[in-house]
Each structure stands twice: as C-alpha cells, then as structure tokens.
Amino acid sequence: MTRPLSAPLDVGFDYTRSLGPTLGRFLSDLRRRRVTGIRGSDGRVHVPPLEYDPVTAERLSEFVEVAATGVVRGWSWTPEPLEGQPLDRPFAWALIQLDGADTSLLHAVDAGSPEGISTGARVRARWRGDRVGAITDIECFEISDAPADPPAEADDVTMVTTPVNLHYTHSASPTEDPFLRGLMEGRLIAQRCPECEKVYFPPRPACPTDGVPTTDQVDLADRGTITTFCVVNVPFLGQRIPPPYVSAYVLLDGADIPFLHLLLGVAPEDVRMGMRVEAVWKPREEWGPTMQNIDHFKPSGEPDAPFDSYSQHL
C-alpha cells in the first residue's frame, strides 16, 4: 500500500503576554542592561525572580540587583543548534549563578567548543544592541572574568511577545487518502460504516457512532440537498467573495453527513432548506487533492427534496 498523502504544516503564533510587577521589573531592567532578582522567604536571592516562593508559596516583593557576571553551575553541549535557539553555531546550555544570586538562570554560553567551558567557569552577559525587554536581551553569555557592559537608560515594558513557530508533517488518514486522490480525478469518494451503514463524506478514520474503521468505498454523484444554510453579511479578513453570500450544508445523494460549501447562482432570499443543488467544478487543469476543486454549488432546478428525506441529517 502506498503511504497516505502528507504535506508540511507550519503552525505559528505570536504569543503576547502581560508581565505583571515581578517579571515586568525583571525584563524592564534587562532592557537597561541590569539584572534583578528577588529575595525568597528563606533569604535566598532568586534569579530569574519568582512571583511566589517555591517552598512557602508566599508572595515575594523584595527586589535585589545582582551582577550580569557569574559562574557556570552545570552545562551541556549543543553541536547542532535548533531553530530559535540563542546561537546558530555550536554552544553550551548552562545554568548560571549570577554574582549576588543563590539560584541559577538558564541561558546559552558562546564557548566555541566543549573544551572551552567547564563547571565553575566565569561568564558574563553579552547584551544585545537592540533590547526590547525580553530574556533574549541577553544574547548569550561568554566566558570572561571581565565585568559586563554598564547599564543604560530605557523605558519600562509591560508586555512580552514570543513568536512560536512549529513545523509538522500532516498525514491524511487511510480513509481520507482515497478521498483526496479521488478529488484529483473529479470523483467524490465516501466511506460506509460496516456496522451502521452510514456513509461518511468526507470519510473519517472510524465511524464516530460505532468506533470501527470505515472500510467500504462509495462513489457519490456531485448533487444533493441543502439541509441548512446561513447568509453571510459580515465582512472578515481573508473573505474571497463580497457579502452577502450563502454558506450551505450540502447532503450529497447517498451520503449521511452534510458538509459546508459555498452556494452561488441564487439570491440569498431565495435559498431554502431542501433546495436541490449541483456542483460547479473548477477547470480540470486547476484540480488538486482538495474540495476546492468544486468552486461552488448552484441550484440544479429539480423540485425541492421533501423534509423527511433530510430531517435525520440536520
């Protein structure tokens, strides 16, 4: 059996978060090339600062300025950096105890090679030129006995934006695969549940009623009945058609599940439940493994279907 169709899927979002008084102070100070910790219930100075004590859960509020230099307490070597990491050449991840702090901060150390770093090594922050109030305002740490660059003036920050970009390979299921390949040939292939005999279009990996894989392939014609619909009057980002237009649930003849598609060729006020429709396909040279091969549905001119014929599919 050939492997099911698959395609790259990139998921990205810029998470934007408010910082509150503790992290807001820490990141505002990083922007000023200063490092601020917080004193815990037991007197330890936590860097990065914690909002609540990790042992007593007491709210913490006594900020303590520490140095931007410190000592490596533990490290590992990254020979091949991944997307988004602080450096694009081999580097060390390290827990760094800054001078004046009692706990450790995770960051990268630009040490050149594993021979260039050891536990106990002295490091200093390498500050980014364009600081925005983020942990990445420290570009990385570097092996050095010297002090870090002196503080600079900068405004407070109250928000932090973290872009997240993840990359996947999305696979079609074994039942979606013939459906998608069928679309490339202008066929509408559904699957029938072997137990309840319901016909699913698009197919699903398992019948949601019986929990068994759907195994029987069923070819459907490209015409059906509107079970329900809505008139879209509201403009939105990415809209392809000027409103008003009709989004309709189409129940293909022989199928048990309607799907959402576009209905054109009829005034919105004339659309009704039970209206018979047929597919209007795009030109064949534009077909791919997608339902977008059907440009839209239009009224077929047949008499309306009786309510009983689709009442179980609403």
Add this chain to the structure above:
Amino acid sequence: MRDIAVVGFAQTPCVRETDGTTNGVEMLVPIFHEVLGGLGLTKADIGFWCSGSSDYLAGRAFSFVSAVDAIGAFPPIAESHVEMDAAWALYEAWVKLLCGEVDTALVYGFGKSSAGQLRRVLAMQLDPYLVTPLWPDTLGLAGIQARMGIEAGLWDERSMAAVAARSRAAALSNPLAQLSGTVSADELLDLPYVAEPLRRHDCAPITDGAATIVLAAGDRARELCERPAWITGFEHRTDSPSFGTRDLTTSPSAVAAGKAAGADGVEVAELHAPFTHQEILLRQALGLGDDVGVNPSGGVLAGNPMFSAGLARIGEAARRVHDGTASKVLGHATSGPLLQQNLVCVMEGRE
C-alpha cells in the same frame, strides 16, 4: 474506600513513525478492541473514559476530540481529557471510581511524536516568559542534569550506558519495543555525544504509539480479571517549574509521591525515565534496592510514546500482577521538564 484495580492493559507497538493521523484514531481502534475483547466487554460497559494527549504534539487543535471517534461515542459517553501523560488521566479515572459514580473506566493516551520536531515541541511546556523564548531542547536540558549528577558523583557515563544496555537486553522479551538488542556498555561508550555528556543511547527514542488501561472497582474487578492489580497507593507531586531553583540531582516530588504511595517492598518497578541518568535518579528517589526488578519491559529507553508512556509503565507493572510473576509492583510516570512532576501507582495482587 472502594477497592479499585487495573484489570486490562493494551498498547500499540512502539515505532519511529506511523502513517496515521495525529488524532490517534488508527492507533486507538485496535487497542480498544484488544483490551475490551480480552475482558469480554463492549464500549457500553465502560462507565467513564479519560485520555491524555497533547495538541502541541499533534500540531492541531482539539485532536483529543477527534480521537473520540475511535470510541464510537453514541449514545453519548462520560468522557474527560488531560493535556498530560495519560497516567494522570488514570488518576482522574481512579478518583471517579473512588467516588462511586461508576464501576469501570477506560483510560487511554496517544501521540504521534514523529509528526513534528519533538525536541522543539517540548519547549512549549517550559516557562513561557523567560525560558521558552530561548527554545531549550529536551536533550540540552537533560544534559545539564546529567552533568550535575556526574560532577556530584551520583552516576557516571559508564553507569548511564549500563542502564541503556540493560534496557535493550530486557526489551528483547518485549515484542512491542522499538529498541532492543545485546550491546555492552563499552560499545555504547565508543559512540559520539549528541548533547555532551549525553550519547544517543542515553536518550529515549522518538516514538509513535498509544496505550490503554481498564480500571474496575470491587466485585466488578474480580469478575473481569482472575488476578486484578489492586491499587493500594496512587499519588502525584510536583516541583517548582523554575529548574534553576531546584537541586536537579534529585527529585523531591518523586520522593514524596513514592513515600505517600507506599513504594516500600515492591518487587517490580516500571519507571518513566526518558534519560538513562533519570532512571538512576528515580531508583534512588523511590528507594528501590538492587533486589527490585526495574523496567523488565525495557522501559521508555526501548520506546517512548509521548503521553502514553507513563500510562504504559503502570500497565506493564500491572501485567506482572495479572500473570502472577509479582505480588507488589510500582508504575511511575513523569511529566514536565527534568522530572518536574512525578506520579507513583503501587498495585498488589491478592490471594
């Protein structure tokens, strides 16, 4: 309190990459069939369903809702989900049974780790303000922990390699394992580092897979299973997410969960240790002596299906009670970075 037991367990083979979707349906349908069929049950006999999985792993929203297709949820079922390893879903189901609302529960976990880049995806479980923006990867973080233990004299690269060698040898008897074989620690130590001080064998493989457990209470458990694995202790604890604050060479949450669950006297322990040094750490934290059989299945170093591997540890441990080879066993699960959260389930057979 009601007596509750693990009465059934099934899992998929652990494989590097499956063809299926990220909603797990293709993996779940056969193991539901296996576990229910083995007990003579149908879906109508299950009072509560609970799952563990992750949308970040799946790369899609509500993958756990799509997964419900594998059950055939009609008429409607009582169902819940945790965005954690399914061992925590088992805990929720156990509490549900303790409350007396239902007598049976089916718990499942699934994950297709191969769909994305697991080392990056897991950065999403870190502090989103100060840690995730650096994109620390799992191997880089575990390498720091391993080195701290090495430098504290708690373990060394040789004892870590010995854990990997023992895991692969044990997995020879596990037909569902991804990695198995006879290899010596010396041979493993000749291989290059992937995140010094970690070598490839120190890190659990990337695995697609799923697992399921059926719980039953009291007489229902006795009807369904000749030798139920009665849960005598079930606890989970968590450490601070700020790992620069923690002593990474131990795990206070594992110590606390093990004490509270009554880990003393177990004969077999299945530990969820995705890195070799973490098995050594957990053995110590749970007070497991040399006489305790650790990870007879090979553990997660032989196959690490995300979000079901912890549940499978409890299932593997329970199996030793079911088949009469042990009378007191322990299943452990972890979640979060560097053993931050730990769960211990102690089970006993009764004559």
